[in-house]
Amino acid sequence: xxxxxxxxxxxxxxxxxxxxxxxxxxxxxxxxxxxxxxxxxxxxxxxxxxxxxxxxxxxxxxxxxxxxxxxxxxxxxxxxxxxxxxxxxxxxxxxxxxxxxxxxxxxxxxxxxxxxxxxxxxxxxxxxxxxxxxxxxxxxxxxxxxxxxxxxxxxxxxxxxxxxxxxxxxxxxxxxxxxxxxxxxxxxxxxxxxxxxxxxxxxxxxxxxxxxxxxxxxxxxxxxxxxxxxxxxxxxxxxxxxxxxxxxxxxxxxxxxxxxxxxxxxxxxxxxxxxxxxxxxxxxxxxxxxxxxxxxxxxxxxxxxxxxxxxxxxxxxxxxxxxxxxxxxxxxxxxxxxxxxxxxxxxxxxxxxxxxxxxxxxxxxxxxxxxxxxxxxxxxxxxxxxxxxxxxxxxxxxxxxxxxxxxxxxxxxxxxxxxxxxxxxxxxxxxxxxx
Amino acid sequence: xxxxxxxxxxxxxxxxxxxxxxxxxxxxxxxxxxxxxxxxxxxxxxxxxxxxxxxxxxxxxxxxxxxxxxxxxxxxxxxxxxxxxxxxxxxxxxxxxxxxxxxxxxxxxxxxxxxxxxxxxxxxxxxxxxxxxxxxxxxxxxxxxxxxxxxxxxxxxxxxxxxxxxxxxxxxxxxxxxxxxxxxxxxxxxxxxxxxxxxxxxxxxxxxxxxxxxxxxxxxxxxxxxxxxxxxxxxxxxxxxxxxxxxxxxxxxxxxxxxxxxxxxxxxxxxxxxxxxxxxxxxxxxxxxxxxxxxxxxxxxxxxxxxxxxxxxxxxxxxxxxxxxxxxxxxxxxxxxxxxxxxxxxxxxxxxxxxxxxxxxxxxxxxxxxxxxxxxxxxxxxxxxxxxxxxxxxxxxxxxxxxxxxxxxxxxxxxxxxxxxxxxxxxxxxxxxxx
Numbered sequence: 001x002x003x004x005x006x007x008x009x010x011x012x013x014x015x016x017x018x019x020x021x022x023x024x025x026x027x028x029x030x031x032x033x034x035x036x037x038x039x040x041x042x043x044x045x046x047x048x049x050x051x052x053x054x055x056x057x058x059x060x061x062x063x064x065x066x067x068x069x070x071x072x073x074x075x076x077x078x079x080x081x082x083x084x085x086x087x088x089x090x091x092x093x094x095x096x097x098x099x100x101x102x103x104x105x106x107x108x109x110x111x112x113x114x115x116x117x118x119x120x121x122x123x124x125x126x127x128x129x130x131x132x133x134x135x136x137x138x139x140x141x142x143x144x145x146x147x148x149x150x151x152x153x154x155x156x157x158x159x160x161x162x163x164x165x166x167x168x169x170x171x172x173x174x175x176x177x178x179x180x181x182x183x184x185x186x187x188x189x190x191x192x193x194x195x196x197x198x199x200x201x202x203x204x205x206x207x208x209x210x211x212x213x214x215x216x217x218x219x220x221x222x223x224x225x226x227x228x229x230x231x232x233x234x235x236x237x238x239x240x241x242x243x244x245x246x247x248x249x250x251x252x253x254x255x256x257x258x259x260x261x262x263x264x265x266x267x268x269x270x271x272x273x274x275x276x277x278x279x280x281x282x283x284x285x286x287x288x289x290x291x292x293x294x295x296x297x298x299x300x301x302x303x304x305x306x307x308x309x310x311x312x313x314x315x316x317x318x319x320x321x322x323x324x325x326x327x328x329x330x331x332x333x334x335x336x337x338x339x340x341x342x343x344x345x346x347x348x349x350x351x352x353x354x355x356x357x358x359x360x361x362x363x364x365x366x367x368x369x370x371x372x373x374x375x376x377x378x379x380x381x382x383x384x385x386x387x388x389x390x391x392x393x394x395x396x397x398x399x400x401x402x403x404x405x406x407x408x409x410x411x412x413x414x415x416x417x418x419x420x421x422x423x424x425x426x427x428x429x430x431x432x433x434x435x
Numbered sequence: 436x437x438x439x440x441x442x443x444x445x446x447x448x449x450x451x452x453x454x455x456x457x458x459x460x461x462x463x464x465x466x467x468x469x470x471x472x473x474x475x476x477x478x479x480x481x482x483x484x485x486x487x488x489x490x491x492x493x494x495x496x497x498x499x500x501x502x503x504x505x506x507x508x509x510x511x512x513x514x515x516x517x518x519x520x521x522x523x524x525x526x527x528x529x530x531x532x533x534x535x536x537x538x539x540x541x542x543x544x545x546x547x548x549x550x551x552x553x554x555x556x557x558x559x560x561x562x563x564x565x566x567x568x569x570x571x572x573x574x575x576x577x578x579x580x581x582x583x584x585x586x587x588x589x590x591x592x593x594x595x596x597x598x599x600x601x602x603x604x605x606x607x608x609x610x611x612x613x614x615x616x617x618x619x620x621x622x623x624x625x626x627x628x629x630x631x632x633x634x635x636x637x638x639x640x641x642x643x644x645x646x647x648x649x650x651x652x653x654x655x656x657x658x659x660x661x662x663x664x665x666x667x668x669x670x671x672x673x674x675x676x677x678x679x680x681x682x683x684x685x686x687x688x689x690x691x692x693x694x695x696x697x698x699x700x701x702x703x704x705x706x707x708x709x710x711x712x713x714x715x716x717x718x719x720x721x722x723x724x725x726x727x728x729x730x731x732x733x734x735x736x737x738x739x740x741x742x743x744x745x746x747x748x749x750x751x752x753x754x755x756x757x758x759x760x761x762x763x764x765x766x767x768x769x770x771x772x773x774x775x776x777x778x779x780x781x782x783x784x785x786x787x788x789x790x791x792x793x794x795x796x797x798x799x800x801x802x803x804x805x806x807x808x809x810x811x812x813x814x815x816x817x818x819x820x821x822x823x824x825x826x827x828x829x830x831x832x833x834x835x836x837x838x839x840x841x842x843x844x845x846x847x848x849x850x851x852x853x854x855x856x857x858x859x860x861x862x863x864x865x866x867x868x869x870x
Contacts, residue, residue: 060811061810062813062816148777148812148813148814149773150748150772150773150774150777150778150779150814151779151780151814152750152779153750153751153779153781154750154751157750181774182773182774182777183749183750183773186749186750187750260773260774260801260802261802261803261804262802262804262805263774263775263776263800263802263804263805263806263807263808264775264805264806264808265804265805268802268804268805304751306750306751307753308751309752309753309756310747310749311747312745312746312747312771313585314618314621314745314832314835315587315588315589315592315618315621315622315741315836316588316589316739316741316743316839317744318742318744318760318763318765320759320763321744321756321759321760324755324756324759325753325756328753328755330753336747337585338584338585338617338618338695339585339616339617339695339698340698340699341698342583342585342617343585344585344586344587344588345586346588365698366695367695367696367697367698367703368696369696369697369698369700369703370697370698370699370700370703371698371699372698373698373699375496377583378497378583379583379585379586381496381497397749400749401750404751
């Protein structure tokens with residue numbers, strides 16, 4: 001690592017002029033604020049204008065170098081030390097697994113004193129950081145993008161799907177996708193539909209705590225994902241994250257029935273309406289829920305039409321939002337209604353207009369758990385009569401992604417049939433306990 | 436009960452002409468469909484045009500009498516039998532509790548053979564159906580509306596608040612509000628803000644299973660609400676519903692930190708980010724979480740401005756929805772972002788425009804649990820710079836209701852301060868475990 005790893009242009013000049021090196025404790029002044037902390041190295045893809053320091057409260061902050069009025073070195077800090085261990089002996093008999101990075105650093109070696117992070121992504125670096133991986137698989141890696149997941153758009157899902165297909169064709173027996181957690185469950189749903197019937201396990205994973213914190217969950221999530229994929233027990237698209245706040249067990253969730261249910265906890269991801277498909281405890285994979293297999297051919301359908309909206313209903317909902325979406329030429333709407341699938345009847349005229357114009361309007365519930373049942377109350381029956389399609393217990397985010405996928409790959413007159421068909425476990429069987 | 440209790444006009448004529456009585460098994464033909472089931476009586480407030488039967492699958496259905504082409508009696512059914520028991524001895528020393536009905540039947544006596552329901556709402560009828568109530572309180576009742584809760588609008592919250600204030604002035608020591616479950620948590624938040632510092636306990640309750648099913652949760656929820664209110668241990672606005680799928684314990688939730696998290700289960704309502712405030716097990720009330728008391732004066736502020744929207748972000752979100760809301764002259768927007776409080780930067784221009792026009796834009800998380808923290812990632816920092824207000828761990832629905840309330844009762848330049856002030860427990864203290 002160079003003394004000012006990753007800094008360029010104006011940032012680099014500011015730091016050099018002040019005699020500052022990575023790890024030093026520094027003060028930065030802008031017109032409005034004063035910051036102090038240890039200088040961190042930058043990652044390859046970072047915005048070059050920012051200088052990043054680790055504040056004493058443990059968080060990192062980036063400061064726009066153009067706004068800096070003064071920068072001084074308070075005292076020298078310990079430099080991050082990192083000597084890569086020797087490359088492990090890779091056993092050629094182990095399954096070939098590809099790890100794709102989509103954004104952020106999925107594995108890293110940290111100097112806890114300074115908080116400095118050394119991003120790693122070559123297979124060698126990854127082995128050196130998580131040497132356990134070499135016991136389970138022959139890893140090959142590729143950084144395919146560097147997008148914080150809230151910035152992902154449906155076209156990014158297509159790009160990831162294309163890359164996955166390439167990796168399958170290259171003979172990989174499993175594929176791990178490192179992904180930001182914000183929209184990881186949307187992406188896992190997108191890939192589940194796009195790559196339905198895929199012949200190998202595909203596992204999305206990420207980290208809730210940034211890898212420069214002692215509490216990071218990145219390593220265990222990555223190891224467990226590789227273990228699950230290498231055992232080739234189940235094909236399909238899964239999402240692997242911590243089962244609990246303990247750093248020991250990882251849950252393997254169905255890609256279409258999982259949600260991020262906490263902003264920061266390590267076990268934020270939860271299966272909705274079903275158990276996780278499997279757990280990985282140390283190197284033991286336990287399958288909890290066998291999904292019905294179909295033996296259909298793997299025929300990827302990787303297009304998405306983003307001209308679709310998810311609308312969450314609430315008291316006082318402005319039905320003009322529906323009118324505006326209809327007038328904008330949108331293809332469909334997923335409603336997140338209340339309870340068993342209701343909205344205020346003030347919305348019915350706008351919804352009817354949407355359906356009369358040929359749009360698909362599907363109903364899900366903002367309860368998130370449980371099943372839509374629109375025949376019970378008059379509000380539901382009225383919406384059924386208008387032509388709203390009840391989407392059973394499909395979770396709202398999955399319904400949105402499925403509708404984008406349906407309009408991306410099928411004709412308009414096929415959409416309703418596709419939406420009601422259980423493509424890849426997005427619907428669960430009706431509970432025997434009834435409603 | 437008359438032979439055709441509740442039927443009027445055309446419905447009554449059709450039934451009389453066919454010689455049909457309540458409880459009879461009948462067939463109804465419309466131009467498109469055939470229905471068969473047992474004729475049910477109607478409630479006082481029901482739409483007179485509908486004939487209601489209990490289908491063999493256990494659900495009730497209403498059929499528009501104008502669409503009926505033929506109606507025949509197949510066989511006589513057992514008539515619902517109901518002999519009110521004698522009025523219990525009411526002890527004048529017990530606390531005076533008002534029960535307000537807002538919609539639906541909150542307590543009823545059922546003939547399970549026919550499924551016929553006898554709606555009850557006078558205090559005498561209520562005592563006869565839930566005789567336990569007389570051991571805990573002197574009940575007075577009033578049916579103030581008959582609105583399925585998905586049809587409730589912010590002006591209905593104001594109407595309920597006005598009625599509650601009347602009942603407080605009449606000397607009631609507690610008030611129970613029977614409410615449909617779809618939007619009950621929105622209403623409990625609305626009343627929590629409108630009636631902040633109220634001098635008595637106010638408890639919203641309802642039923643997940645209709646009262647004509649053996650699995651109904653209505654009675655236990657009502658009894659437990661009355662027990663909690665009659666013990667006068669905690670003032671404020673609460674929501675009382677089953678703690679589990681067992682019919683034994685009821686949770687008393689904070690009115691501002693509760694959500695309907697399942698479409699149909701009896702324990703659908705859950706406290707978010709905190710424990711329930713109390714539980715009621717038989718007649719034992721256990722306080723689990725003492726909320727900080729303030730000794731401020733009870734000064735109801737019962738107006739709501741519904742010109743506010745809750746927008747749930749998703750990949751592919753159409754930022755023109757924000758533009759349309761701004762152009763419609765709306766006062767504010769609550770965003771339901773991803774993770775720690777993010778949206779795609781494609782939305783930033785529209786959000787900035789909203790804020791530049793003086794609108795309040797607040798950030799909550801679609802994770803629903805956990806805290807907003809917008810300083811960690813650049814997407815959050817950019818939104819902070821634009822002027823988006825992070826709303827900590829306030830749940831999105833409560834944030835929406837609070838913003839409607841803030842704009843209903845305060846000046847535009849006070850809104851941000853009000854939104855960030857912890858009025859009635861809508862924010863929890865920061866966890867000691869940090870982020």
